[in-house]
Amino acid sequence: MDVTHDMNGQKKWMQLPRNVVIGNGVINEVRDVCTDLKLIDNALVVTGKSTKGIAGEIVQDSLQDAGQNVELVISESASMKEVERIRKHAIESGTRYFLGVGSGKTIDVAKLAATELEVPFISVPTAASHDGIVSSRASIKDGRTTTSIQANAPMAVIADTEIIANAPYRLLAAGCGDIISNCTAVLDWQLASRLQNVQFSEYAAALASMTAQILIDSADSIKPELESSVRMVVKALVSSGVAMSIAGSSRPASGSEHMFSHALDRVADEPALHGEQCGVGTILMMYLHGGDWKRISDALKLIGAPTTAKELGIEDKYILEALVLSHTIRPERYTILGTGLTPDAAEIVARKTKVIS
Numbered sequence: 001m002d003v004t005h006d007m008n009g010q011k012k013w014m015q016l017p018r019n020v021v022i023g024n025g026v027i028n029e030v031r032d033v034c035t036d037l038k039l040i041d042n043a044l045v046v047t048g049k050s051t052k053g054i055a056g057e058i059v060q061d062s063l064q065d066a067g068q069n070v071e072l073v074i075s076e077s078a079s080m081k082e083v084e085r086i087r088k089h090a091i092e093s094g095t096r097y098f099l100g101v102g103s104g105k106t107i108d109v110a111k112l113a114a115t116e117l118e119v120p121f122i123s124v125p126t127a128a129s130h131d132g133i134v135s136s137r138a139s140i141k142d143g144r145t146t147t148s149i150q151a152n153a154p155m156a157v158i159a160d161t162e163i164i165a166n167a168p169y170r171l172l173a174a175g176c177g178d179i180i181s182n183c184t185a186v187l188d189w190q191l192a193s194r195l196q197n198v199q200f201s202e203y204a205a206a207l208a209s210m211t212a213q214i215l216i217d218s219a220d221s222i223k224p225e226l227e228s229s230v231r232m233v234v235k236a237l238v239s240s241g242v243a244m245s246i247a248g249s250s251r252p253a254s255g256s257e258h259m260f261s262h263a264l265d266r267v268a269d270e271p272a273l274h275g276e277q278c279g280v281g282t283i284l285m286m287y288l289h290g291g292d293w294k295r296i297s298d299a300l301k302l303i304g305a306p307t308t309a310k311e312l313g314i315e316d317k318y319i320l321e322a323l324v325l326s327h328t329i330r331p332e333r334y335t336i337l338g339t340g341l342t343p344d345a346a347e348i349v350a351r352k353t354k355v356i357s
């Protein structure tokens with residue numbers, strides 16, 4: 001668990017990654033990181049179909065060169081069945097630690113399997129598409145429903161900026177949407193703290209908000225194929241992950257805009273990327289908060305992230321359906337959505353913010 005509180009809120013236990021390595025070519029430092037963490041044998045590399053050739057095999061070869069036994073397994077769908085398959089594979093091959101090498105789904109499966117087996121996990125993202133690359137949560141899908149499960153934080157995060165800069169730019173822009181969503185997540189958290197006296201951390205909220213503000217202020221310098229942009233986004237994702245660890249929940253980085261994204265995952269035929277949907281959700285929820293939604297929309301446009309249903313590739317009717325459904329996604333998490341939007345109110349917010357036209 002990230003943070004534990006006793007009944008008086010006096011006891012805290014924050015779980016953070018020990019090594020965070022960001023830079024050009026740092027994939028070649030995997031074995032040094034493992035040695036530093038005393039992870040010296042029986043690794044299981046969990047990677048994706050396309051990310052195997054991009055980074056999975058580099059990690060495998062480099063650990064094998066250091067004399068380690070290393071197995072490699074492909075995993076892309078983040079379901080409990082898949083976690084179980086990987087967990088069984090790990091037991092059979094005597095795995096002592098996991099490396100998740102790839103995108104969000106691959107990392108989540110490796111993270112949860114490692115947590116269940118109580119062995120260390122190292123995150124090696126090949127894209128900076130959301131803050132799950134560093135967080136202590138795993139999102140697992142069951143049909144169209146996604147559940148966010150508490151897991152152990154990675155022992156280390158190794159983010160090679162050259163590899164991430166060569167990934168499709170859409171993934172990096174999505175990562176920016178996930179960071180910018182901290183703006184409304186923190187407003188929702190403050191609201192819940194005022195109205196329902198929920199546990200609130202000034203430090204976690206300040207860190208999450210500041211991270212989003214820095215990115216919004218630098219929006220014009222986030223560009224495709226630039227390692228400087230990748231560095232900025234990865235550092236922001238790490239900061240968001242740390243904010244969640246301080247809070248002991250995803251509250252600083254997930255509010256009503258995330259509930260909207262989770263609702264879209266349920267209703268849309270073909271949902272967009274998590275971070276893309278959260279970015280559009282932030283525009284909508286900032287409008288509901290009475291805040292500067294145009295500033296959010298302008299920053300996303302500068303970055304090249306979607307700001308409309310059309311750019312998300314999702315029909316207007318699903319945006320409206322998701323807006324009306326959002327408050328039911330996580331009823332225990334109070335947000336600006338309150339007891340929900342009526343269909344006509346949903347249409348007004350979506351039209352005024354130009355998410356639908």
Ligand SMILES: NC(=O)C1=CN([C@@H]2O[C@H](COP(=O)(O)OP(=O)(O)OC[C@H]3O[C@@H](n4cnc5c(N)ncnc54)[C@H](O)[C@@H]3O)[C@@H](O)[C@H]2O)C=CC1
Nearest residue numbers: 050078103104105126127129130132135137138139167274
């Ligand atoms: N654990 C957590 O806290 C969080 C987890 N999630 C979960 O993460 C998942 C979404 O993750 P995403 O990364 O957005 O999508 P994804 O895992 O579906 O990956 C998107 C695509 O990017 C490709 N890709 C990755 N790196 C690449 C590279 N270097 N070059 C070419 N292609 C590359 C992958 O092969 C995949 O086809 C969802 O299941 C979502 O629920 C989302 C947010 C937070």
Ligand SMILES: O=C(CO)COP(=O)(O)O
Nearest residue numbers: 131148178250253254258
């Ligand atoms: O995506 C997240 C933070 O960016 C995690 O949030 P959830 O708790 O909504 O899965």
Ligand SMILES: [Zn+2]
Nearest residue numbers: 130131178278
């Ligand atoms: Zn997110």
